[in-house]
Amino acid sequence: MAQPFPPAAPPPPNPQPPAFAPSPAGSPFQPGAFQAPQPPPQKSGGCFKGCCIVAVILGVLGVIGVVVVGMKWKQMYAAMIRKTVVDQSDLTPDEKKETEEIFEKALDAMTGPKAGDQKFAEQFQKAMNDLQAAAQDQKIEGRELRPVFARLKQALKDAGYTFSSNLFPMVSWRVTVTAYDEGRKAEVVKVLGQKMSLPEAAAASILAKLPAEVLTGVTEPEAQDFLKKLEAAGCDATMEPLGAEAPK
Helix, strand or coil: CCEEEEEEECCCCCCCCCCCCCCCCCCCCCCCCCCCCCCCCCCCCCEEEHHHHHHHHHHHHHHHHHHHHHHHHHHHHHHHHHHHCCCCCCCCCHHHHHHHHHHHHHHEEEEEECCCHHHHHHHHHHHHHHHHHHHCCECCCCCHHHHHHHHHHHHHHHHCCCCCCCCCCEEEEEEEEECCHHHHHHHHHHHHHHHHHHHHHHHHHHCCCCEEEEEEEEEEHHHHHHHHHHHHHCCCEEEEEECCCCCC
């Protein structure tokens, strides 16, 4: 009796291909026989990251630029004033150099210890107006500029700023009567006598010859105040600075 065939073995499960599968085109020992696994897909966004880095760098450079300009704006403004006005004058080289320091410190005072100080602001504005008036001429003369910088420098000294040079000394002023109303001579004599501590006869003798220098060597505010009193008494009078000559 013939032996029955044993039952067929079930087919083995499909094996997983190895990490390096033989290429169907050749033997395992031929070049290209084994194929490397595909690399994982690259994440997109590399270009975006690069752009962000560039933007950050440019932003930092921009901030640095703003800070530098912010730190240097006073020097830049002072240099501009020197170039457009002072350098056109006959001030000495040392004086021209110091005008930058004076303006730089004035701007520092305006934005620092003297911020909101009305008197200092008026002094600064007067200096700017005087410079503008001086620049209207065909020729900007040092004698016009020295009193301006002398007043501004003195105001800065009063505010606590120091200077290493003796340039632009404080200017003194002189008041001169050029004419007066004869009918109001008694008023003029009274104003002179009170200011100069003189008896009326001595004060009257000063007016014997015009123009008559009635006050000298005083500060600008004092000269201005006296000038107003003389004008109120019917006088024609002038005031002019002294001691603002070029340094020897």
